[in-house]
Amino acid sequence: MSSVIKVDIPEKSYEISVAPGSLDQLGEQMASLKLGKKVLLVSNPMIFKHYGERAIASLQNAGFEVVSYNLPPGERYKTLNSIQKIYDIALENRLERSSTMVALGGGVVGDMTGFAAATWLRGINVVQIPTSLLAMVDSAIGGKTGVNHPHGKNLIGAFHQPSLVLIDPEVLKTLPAREFRAGMAEVIKYGVIWDAELFTQLEASKHLDQLRYLKSDLINYILTHSCQGKAEVVSKDEKESGLRAILNYGHTIGHAVESLTNYRLLKHGEAVGIGMVAAGEIAVKLGLWQKADAERQNALIKKSGLPTQLPADLDIETIIDALQLDKKVKSGKVRFVLPTQIGEVKVTDEVPTDTIRQVLQEMAS
Amino acid sequence: MSSVIKVDIPEKSYEISVAPGSLDQLGEQMASLKLGKKVLLVSNPMIFKHYGERAIASLQNAGFEVVSYNLPPGERYKTLNSIQKIYDIALENRLERSSTMVALGGGVVGDMTGFAAATWLRGINVVQIPTSLLAMVDSAIGGKTGVNHPHGKNLIGAFHQPSLVLIDPEVLKTLPAREFRAGMAEVIKYGVIWDAELFTQLEASKHLDQLRYLKSDLINYILTHSCQGKAEVVSKDEKESGLRAILNYGHTIGHAVESLTNYRLLKHGEAVGIGMVAAGEIAVKLGLWQKADAERQNALIKKSGLPTQLPADLDIETIIDALQLDKKVKSGKVRFVLPTQIGEVKVTDEVPTDTIRQVLQEMAS
Structure with a gap:
């Protein structure tokens, strides 16, 4: 193929x-x-x-x-x-x-x-x-x-x-196994933000954590659908003025966590996985997303062998402060991508800091 | 105005x-x-x-x-x-x-x-x-x-x-007087490559070498016409794939001379002035441009108080070698912009090295 x-x-x-x-x-x-x-x-x-x-x-x-x-x-x-x-x-x-x-x-x-x-x-x-x-x-x-x-x-x-x-x-x-797992986080991301069919295919596979457990047809399917998703979004918005922002799902808190651990503790994809768990929980708390769908997402993240909790010893107020440094900050407001259903998200800068804090506290390890 | x-x-x-x-x-x-x-x-x-x-x-x-x-x-x-x-x-x-x-x-x-x-x-x-x-x-x-x-x-x-x-x-x-004169080289360039009317206006002015000798109307005219020229060319070819190359008139040899004197001896505009004299002479030798027009161009360059000869002690073979390093080189061929009449130029990579050498020898000081 x-x-x-x-x-x-x-x-x-x-x-x-x-x-x-x-x-x-x-x-x-x-x-x-x-x-x-x-x-x-x-x-x-x-x-x-x-x-x-x-x-x-x-x-x-x-x-x-x-x-x-x-x-x-x-x-x-x-x-x-x-x-x-x-x-x-x-x-x-x-x-x-x-x-x-x-x-x-x-x-x-x-x-x-x-x-x-x-x-x-x-x-x-x-x-x-x-x-x-x-x-x-x-x-x-x-x-x-x-x-x-x-x-x-x-x-x-x-x-x-x-x-x-x-x-x-x-x-x-x-590719080292840990790198493979980290990449799977972005694949799951496309399932959540854009491609419900890809999401279902990922759910159907018994394993997602090692290449050798995956059928080569599934790998090709994953690569093609993920690339297709990104290509569609990028074609519609090359310079990230609008739609392209949805690709940052999981990246707001992901980037902060990655940066605060000096890019050493976590692979980028691992940080994105943590960020997706966080964004999903925020969406649930704000009444945008069903708890059951958030759990389906988190199950895929776990099946890929990715962490779903914050690294130990990371201060929550420090994370909140770091969010301000993100490239995606606009007029001082932190922008989040939040799911509304599997395959669909919305972009918002109206997330109360208290909600972010609460979710991060629940995710502390 | x-x-x-x-x-x-x-x-x-x-x-x-x-x-x-x-x-x-x-x-x-x-x-x-x-x-x-x-x-x-x-x-x-x-x-x-x-x-x-x-x-x-x-x-x-x-x-x-x-x-x-x-x-x-x-x-x-x-x-x-x-x-x-x-x-x-x-x-x-x-x-x-x-x-x-x-x-x-x-x-x-x-x-x-x-x-x-x-x-x-x-x-x-x-x-x-x-x-x-x-x-x-x-x-x-x-x-x-x-x-x-x-x-x-x-x-x-x-x-x-x-x-x-x-x-x-x-x-x-x-602006220091020498900087003003150096800028005038680019103004003359627009006259030669694009705007015969601008060229004539420059000829009509008794002085071009100091701001205080120029009427403020003429300054505004010069600025507007030069910007208009550049804007027209750039609008038609943003990324220098075609037409925009004509803006490099005088820059092929200009850049080489400027670089070989370590950007210290000459202002950029002074080097471009020397490069325009050289390109004009090359065009004349190749039968593309009338000698009388080249002389009109050189008269404007002199009236602006700009040098028209190569700096002393600059080895001609070194200049020829340096041309190869230019960003404008394509498939190893040096690209020149050469005038065909006042207000019009063509781009060519068919200039024999001997012609370049001969012109540079004539311009040695």
Whole structure:
């Protein structure tokens, strides 16, 4: 099974291809887009060890000149300093406006390569080859790129649409189990905010916590539906002025918790899972969502092996204060995405601080 | 005399206002655009001393909350490090997506503030108040933003359209004479590439080298026509895929000369003047342009007090090699903008290196 999802944006349309084994078609697919000859492949040492040579061979067979660079792994190197290194290599190899940076890796590699491509020569092509579940269903799609500021995640960035997103589900085989589970949080998110059918499919699967327990048909279904969901939302609202905000479901409290634990204790998806539990409970308390549906959501999160309680020793008032720092704050008001039924959410900045506090207290471990 | 020029771009339309004394209407004009309350005014110490208080007073009277920051002056601080400082202040003051950075200054302040605004929270509003002639007629319009890489000018950047460009010709009174002359190079450029009537008006003026010798009507005419020229070109081609390339007239060799003298010996406009002389001579040698027209162009450049010869001790082969590093290089071929008549140019990458060499030899001082 393979599928192609079209992302339609006024500025630039592109395709997301989901197909097992497609890593070996990278060069061919890029050649059909008429991109310039020079390619800078950006990865990290671990991913490169597994897939670098195959990607390069495919590119070279299609006539591209390839140089590669491995970023040091991990969120703590997601800084402007690391971007400087990419610039240096782009300069050394005389990348031109028609050249392409190819991001082969998870969310960190994708965000950073995307930002470097967005800002080198005021924007060159970027192709995303996400290798983590999280990157496949979320960060590689939609054109958000960026790095962290010492005091906040993704505060520095740009919108820069890729020329192609190539998803090869087979590369998930080398993804650590914890990373797989973290990615599942975003999959569940699409079920809650957009795609009730995806939600039901997830409920029907006995396991969600390890790739090897999932049928390959289900994996392809999950990838295709998640990408489709994100593509539809992004196509309707590229720059996050309206609809796109729903993708931040679980991210308001998720980001705060992630940031307050210095991005070390929790994976992003784990924090989002906690944030979805919190947002769901807030919605129930405000009378927007049925308690039974919140429980169905929380059951999926648990089935994926994800935490549903706040990390120990995290002060609740500190979390509430941190919410103010979020990019999504508007005129000082914290914005929440809250479910109204499975497959549907609304955006509101009218959540009383007391309700947030109460829910967080109930979630303390 | 005051005029409003509309820049129409699919993504975002905005106005360029040219009106003496309009600095005091900044707050009012921004309020009419429904921008968020928070403003970060970025300037440099010298400009801020002259105009900072007036700008801030106007903003505060219109209800904005203003913080200000002065960049260290000069092209050598046009680096990612300086941008980091702007980010820090944006974070400290909790700028939001609806907030605005206001650039009060010349090209360096405008480019850097624009880039910081383009990349903070993936893009917030920017208002440009250019205070140099060069910035008024060129860099403040069209959305190009950026900083320098240690090995090349403006290699790092983004396209980010302003919400408003406010041009108050009265602020030119405090512009150093050499800066004024450098700006005149870009004015002459519009005459050559786009606006034969502007060219004729420049010929009709006895002086072009000092503001005080120019009638204020002529200044307003020059500003309006130059902005109009740039706005028309940019509206037709926002991201420099085609037509916009003509704005690089004089910049191919100009950039190389500027870079090889480490951005210290020559002002950008002076380098562009030299580049226009060179491009004109190349066009004549290739039979594209009449020698008489090239001489008319060179006469305007001289009347503006601008150099028309290469700086001493600059090796010609080094210049030719440096052309390869230009952002405008495509598939290894150097792209030139060459005049065909006053008010019209063509873009070509078919200039024999020998012709370039010959022209540069004739221009050696």
